[in-house]
Amino acid sequence: xCNAEADVRRLDSDRLVAILFITPSILAILIFVYGFIGWTAxxxxxxxxxxxxxxxLKCCPLEGSLLPQVPFAxxxxxxxxxxxxxxxxxDMRNTAVxxxxxxxxxxxxxxxxxxxxxxxxxxxxLFRGIxxxxxxxxxxxxxxxxxxxxxxxxxxxGSVGVNLLFERVGLDFLKSAWYTNPQVSxxxxxxxxxxxxxxxxLGFISGPEFGIPLAILSVVLAATWQMSGYTMAxxxxxxxxxxxxxxxxARVDGAGEFQIYRRIILPLLQPITLSAIIILxxxxxxxxxxxxxxxxxxxxxxxxxxxxxxxxxxxRGNHFARGAAIAIILLLSVAVLVIPYLVYSARTExxx
Amino acid sequence: xxxxPGRVLIYLxxxxxxxxxxxxxxxxxxxxxxxxxxxxxxxMWSLPSGFHLDSFSSAWLGxxxxxxxxxxxxxxxxxxxxxPATLISAMLGxxxxxxxxxxxxxxxxxxxxxxxxxxxxxxxxxLIPLVQxxxxxxxxxxxxxxGLAGWHVPAxxxxxxxxxxxxxxxYGTIGGLVLVHVVYGIPITTLIFRNYYAGIPxxxxxxxxxxxxxxxxxxxxxxxxxxxxxxxxxxIWQFTSIWNEFLFAVVIANKAEVQPITVALNNLAGxxxxxxxxQMAGALLAALPTLVVYILLGRFFMRGLLAGSLKG
Numbered sequence: 001x002c003n004a005e006a007d008v009r010r011l012d013s014d015r016l017v018a019i020l021f022i023t024p025s026i027l028a029i030l031i032f033v034y035g036f037i038g039w040t041a042x043x044x045x046x047x048x049x050x051x052x053x054x055x056x057l058k059c060c061p062l063e064g065s066l067l068p069q070v071p072f073a074x075x076x077x078x079x080x081x082x083x084x085x086x087x088x089x090x091d092m093r094n095t096a097v098x099x100x101x102x103x104x105x106x107x108x109x110x111x112x113x114x115x116x117x118x119x120x121x122x123x124x125x126l127f128r129g130i131x132x133x134x135x136x137x138x139x140x141x142x143x144x145x146x147x148x149x150x151x152x153x154x155x156x157x158g159s160v161g162v163n164l165l166f167e168r169v170g171l172d173f174l175k176s177a178w179y180t181n182p183q184v185s186x187x188x189x190x191x192x193x194x195x196x197x198x199x200x201x202l203g204f205i206s207g208p209e210f211g212i213p214l215a216i217l218s219v220v221l222a223a224t225w226q227m228s229g230y231t232m233a234x235x236x237x238x239x240x241x242x243x244x245x246x247x248x249x250a251r252v253d254g255a256g257e258f259q260i261y262r263r264i265i266l267p268l269l270q271p272i273t274l275s276a277i278i279i280l281x282x283x284x285x286x287x288x289x290x291x292x293x294x295x296x297x298x299x300x301x302x303x304x305x306x307x308x309x310x311x312x313x314x315x316r317g318n319h320f321a322r323g324a325a326i327a328i329i330l331l332l333s334v335a336v337l338v339i340p341y342l343v344y345s346a347r348t349e350x351x352x
Numbered sequence: 353x354x355x356x357p358g359r360v361l362i363y364l365x366x367x368x369x370x371x372x373x374x375x376x377x378x379x380x381x382x383x384x385x386x387x388x389x390x391x392x393x394x395x396m397w398s399l400p401s402g403f404h405l406d407s408f409s410s411a412w413l414g415x416x417x418x419x420x421x422x423x424x425x426x427x428x429x430x431x432x433x434x435x436p437a438t439l440i441s442a443m444l445g446x447x448x449x450x451x452x453x454x455x456x457x458x459x460x461x462x463x464x465x466x467x468x469x470x471x472x473x474x475x476x477x478x479l480i481p482l483v484q485x486x487x488x489x490x491x492x493x494x495x496x497x498x499g500l501a502g503w504h505v506p507a508x509x510x511x512x513x514x515x516x517x518x519x520x521x522x523y524g525t526i527g528g529l530v531l532v533h534v535v536y537g538i539p540i541t542t543l544i545f546r547n548y549y550a551g552i553p554x555x556x557x558x559x560x561x562x563x564x565x566x567x568x569x570x571x572x573x574x575x576x577x578x579x580x581x582x583x584x585x586x587x588i589w590q591f592t593s594i595w596n597e598f599l600f601a602v603v604i605a606n607k608a609e610v611q612p613i614t615v616a617l618n619n620l621a622g623x624x625x626x627x628x629x630x631q632m633a634g635a636l637l638a639a640l641p642t643l644v645v646y647i648l649l650g651r652f653f654m655r656g657l658l659a660g661s662l663k664g
Contacts, residue, residue, distance in 0.1 A: 017567040018455035025448050025538050026463060032535045033470040036478035036485075043480060113369060116362050129650055130370045136646035136653065138596035140614040141639045144621040145376040148628055153393070160393040168397070225373065233654060286474040289598040293618050310476045315603065320480060327476040338472040346465050 037331065044324035047073040077325035088326065089209065090301045091309050097212050098220055098305065099284040105224045106280050107273060110231025115261070117232070118239045128236070132229035139226065143293030146222035150178035179218035182299035186211025215302035219294055223287065231276050238272040239265070278341045282334050306330050380639075383632040384408055391629040410627075411620070411634035418625055421608060423634050426616035429605075430595055430641075432518070432526050433612055437533040438590040444534065445541020445586055446579055450571055452542065453549040454557045464546065471539035475599055482532065483603060486523035493522050524606045532604060533594050540593075541586050544656065548582035549575065581652075588649055589656035592642045613638045 081088045113131055117124055134142065153160040159167050163175045187194045187206040194206035204210070242265060250260045288307035297304040297312070306326050314323030383396065387404040414422030452464050497520060500513045519527040552575065560570040601612045608616075617638045621631045646653050 014567040015455060015457060018451045019457060021447050021567070022451040022463075025444060025467070025542070028535045029467050029470050029538060032478065032482070033473060034466075036481040037473070039481040040477050040479075109369075113366075116366055119362060121362065121366065127366050127370060129647075130373050132650070132654070133643065133646055134373060136592055136642045137639045138598065138614050138617075138642070140596070140598050140618050141635045142376075144617060144631060144635045145380060147621070148396075148632070149376060149379060151393075157393045160396060164394070165397060225376070229373070282472050286476075288476075289614075292598070292602075293621060307474060307476055310479075311599075311603075314480060323476075324480055327474065327479070330474045331477040334472055334474055338469070342465060342468060342472075346461065 037328075040324045041328050044077055044321055044328050045072060045074055046321045047071045047076075048321040048324075073321065077321050078329070081322065081325055081329070087301055087304065087309060088306070090213075091304050091306045093209060093211070094213060094216050094301075094303065095285060095305050098216055098223075098287065099281055101217065101220050102223050102227075102284045103277055103280050105220065106228045106231045107276060109224065109228040110276070111235050111269075113228070113232040114235035114239055117236055128233070131232050134226040135230050137226070139287075139289035140293045142222055142226050143290045143295075146218070146225070147179075147294045150218050150221070152177045152180050177214075179215045179295045179298060179303060181214040181218075182302060183215075184208045184211040184213045184302070213298075213302040215295070215298045219287075219290060219303055222294060223284070223290055226290075227280060227283065231280070234272050234276050235269060238269050242268055274341075278337060281337050285330065285334050285337070380632050380636045383629045384636050386629060388627075388629070391627065393628070407627075407629040407633035408637070410630045411637055420620070420623070420626055420630075421616065423613055423616050423620070423637055425609070426611050426613040427637065429526065429610055430612040430614075433529050433533070434591050434594040436519070437530040437537070437594050438587055440530070441534045441537035441541050441590050442583055442586045444538060445545045446576075446582065447571070448538065448542040449545025449547075449549050449582075450575055452546045454554065454570075454575070455567065464542070467539050467542055469539070470536065471543070475536070479599070479603060483523065486521075486528050486532075486604060489528070490522040490524070493520050496520070497522075518610075523604060524610060526605075526610055529600060529604050529610075529612070532600050533590075533597070536600075537590055537594075541590065544586050544589070545579075545582050548579070548585075552578060584649065584652045585656045588645055588652050592645065592653070595642050 117127060121127065149161045151161045151163075153163060158164075159175065162178075166172060166174045186208045187197065187210075189195070189198060189203065189206040191206075194203075197203055197206050246264055246268075247260055250264055255263065286307055287305055288311065291303055291305055291308050292311075295303040297308065307330060310323045310326040310330065313319040313326070379396065382398075382400055383391070384407050385400040385402075385404055386407065387401070388406050390401060390404075391407075410420075410422075412422050412424050412427075414420045414424075448467075452460055497517055500517055503513050505512055518525060519530065521527040521531040556574055557570055560574050565573065595612075596614060597612075598614045598618065601615045602618070605611045605615060617634050620626050620634050
């Protein structure tokens with residue numbers, strides 16, 4: 001028999017070693033995530049917007065003291081962004097349109113494909129592989145390819161890309177200016193719905209500020225191409241987890257296929273829909289690579305998003321404080337979405 | 353067997369969807385394989401007449417007469433970045449996951465959650481101080497690098513100072529990017545390994561303890577040998593995301609000699625003097641390594657994806 005007291009001491013020292021091993025990671029996260037976020041929040045409240053460009057440095061003229069000696073501006077940067085900065089207001093509209101349409105498209109396509117694949121299909125593995133492979137590709141590659149696919153063409157070149165395809169198969173009416181379309185569709189104040197909105201005190205909705213910039217839908221299309229397979233995979237995993245007995249029982253009770261999906265399967269898939277919305281939502285709020293490589297800010301900032309504006313204003317315009325404020329707004333919007341989800345998952349998952 | 357219209361409709365829809373997902377691949381491959389004479393926007397959907405590699409060689413080697421940089425060097429940079437960063441972050445994630453699943457301490461769940469949050473933040477919110485910190489690091493490491501240049505090394509070790517310089521963490525070096533990817537890779541790698549180790553019974557660790565093995569011994573002799581499936585998932589996930597990453601790369605790799613391929617491809621595609629067939633060939637080259645990984649190891653890739661949604 002070994003000495004019980006020595007055993008306990010051994011365990012304690014092992015526990016210490018364990019904590020020692022994870023300490024570097026904790027410190028790194030503390031500094032690189034929380035410390036840096038704090039720093040950015042601090043920088044967002046400074047008057048740090050008009051620093052001269054340092055010659056010789058192409059993109060990052062930040063060299064200098066860690067905390068710049070500039071006057072405090074309190075929330076001025078935020079107030080300016082939210083109240084008077086037209087580009088930022090356009091960006092918020094764009095992000096809202098992007099996020100909503102991207103999530104709806106991904107969920108609808110993902111669910112449809114998952115249901116189709118779940119019906120004992122020959123070559124299921126192949127189809128799954130085809131739907132999912134865009135996930136393995138960089139957003140930059142996606143942007144470069146889709147920029148050519150959705151190129152509207154010119155008078156000189158005629159139709160190209162997808163437009164050309166539509167022309168060939170006689171679907172001319174589907175031809176579009178895609179991401180070069182400067183139009184914003186919105187509810188005109190003079191229309192019936194516009195008047196109705198005006199009567200109930202929501203007249204501000206009937207204007208381009210709350211419209212849908214058509215150009216950004218092209219970026220949504222490319223993003224959906226890339227991410228809908230992922231939603232499909234999530235739903236398929238969910239469908240496979242539903243025991244066949246449930247469907248059998250419903251069939252015995254005389255439920256039709258459609259009813260089985262509506263009353264049994266879809267309600268059971270709700271947690272997956274929630275996860276998918278969180279994951280897709282935070283991706284779309286942060287979207288940057290795809291916009292950079294596909295369109296940039298677009299016509300009249302129709303495809304501009306906060307993440308791109310931040311990059312632009314900091315690394316091309318040297319407006320550090322404004323960029324920091326955009327970054328913090330972006331972070332808060334992601335946090336509102338993610339933190340409840342994290343805490344909820346922690347409660348249900350961590351304590352198993 | 354009787355053909356049922358319902359089944360036909362299902363296959364029809366699936367084939368239509370497959371066509372949608374494969375359309376960009378078709379354009380990439382078809383355009384890449386066309387000869388320069390064939391490349392014409394009005395015939396972009398037609399098949400190439402043969403197997404021409406002109407576009408690929410232009411994209412790979414560049415065209416000095418037009419001042420176009422080829423992607424070969426950037427492809428190499430991405431490898432130099434992604435391989436070490438992937439290995440280090442997998443190792444780190446494995447140890448973190450081991451601690452957080454088998455050596456829980458008071459508050460370890462909170463620590464785990466706090467680490468996890470780092471996975472979701474928009475990196476714009478840490479970008480400015482990150483650049484400043486790396487530039488600060490550059491100031492510290494510069495004297496060392498200057499000293500390195502004066503080293504006298506035997507001819508067969510002449511590559512060594514360059515290698516050390518490249519991997520010294522600083523602003524505008526591969527080492528700086530490796531550091532960044534390792535740090536911001538901690539949340540996802542820790543998550544995947546923690547979930548993976550949670551599936552390994554605690555009794556194994558208890559048995560190790562009874563046999564007198566300590567923290568390190570249990571990991572080395574019991575957990576690590578069982579970790580290969582976890583490592584495969586994490587390695588694939590990290591390699592793919594680091595290879596495809598753009599924001600850190602464009603901000604930190606400020607010189608052409610260190611630029612990863614995503615940044616170079618973005619520049620290539622943004623340039624008006626580069627023909628679009630060369631852009632397509634370049635995009636295919638940039639996508640190839642991760643696509644190959646996906647085709648060979650798709651199963652594990654899928655697991656990483658699902659782990660990303662927290663339900664391991």
